């Protein structure tokens with residue numbers, strides 16, 4: 001489902017983010033991505049979403065070579081993906097419900113249907129009762145759960161979550177991770193980066209990355 005074949009990413013001659021990375025994540029799998037700051041985790045996510053392209057090697061999603069996607073192909077790829085990335089915050093001038101409806105409205109869903117599906121997504125992450133709140137009235141963990149609702153409202157096949165529990169206390173982090181695990185339990189492939197030792201210790205699969213190279217868990 002997600003495959004990296006000898007992928008390297010050079011932002012410039014001296015900014016090498018990934019070096020010869022090969023890995024494969026099966027459909028329905030839950031894998032964690034671990035590694036120190038600057039190791040290349042965010043870059044790896046961005047390659048799957050075609051936000052960045054490999055300098056060499058191939059990234060395949062469902063067998064499709066992301067490097068060969070033209071401009072028209074990118075929205076089709078993104079529809080398969082639920083992205084909870086670090087630089088994609090909620091819009092602070094819209095309610096929780098409006099934020100969650102947005103991905104549906106931009107793809108042309110009727111407002112009534114968008115609202116129903118957004119409410120269902122918020123319910124799944126335990127945030128329906130805050131539907132009318134503004135994002136800045138929520139805690140960090142609650143905002144992350146809304147970001148997850150927004151990511152899954154299009155029913156993606158794959159969720160990519162880049163440090164979704166950063167800066168959260170244990171209880172909030174667990175709620176965020178429980179929400180992600182619940183989507184995995186119904187068949188959604190999940191790749192989650194985290195520094196959370198407790199989570200990594202109990203994880204079935206951890207892909208470790210250091211200085212742009214895999215140091216374990218790639219098979």
Ligand SMILES: Nc1ncnc2c1ncn2[C@@H]1O[C@H](COP(=O)(O)OP(=O)(O)OP(=O)(O)O)[C@@H](O)[C@H]1O
Pocket residue numbers: 011012015016017035036037038039040041042043044
């Ligand atoms: N747009 C960019 N231009 C130049 N260099 C970049 C760019 N994005 C990332 N890098 C560099 O690539 C390397 C990997 O960065 P990346 O953000 O992928 O790491 P990370 O593991 O996600 O780190 P963190 O845990 O701090 O988010 C770093 O050395 C970083 O400075």
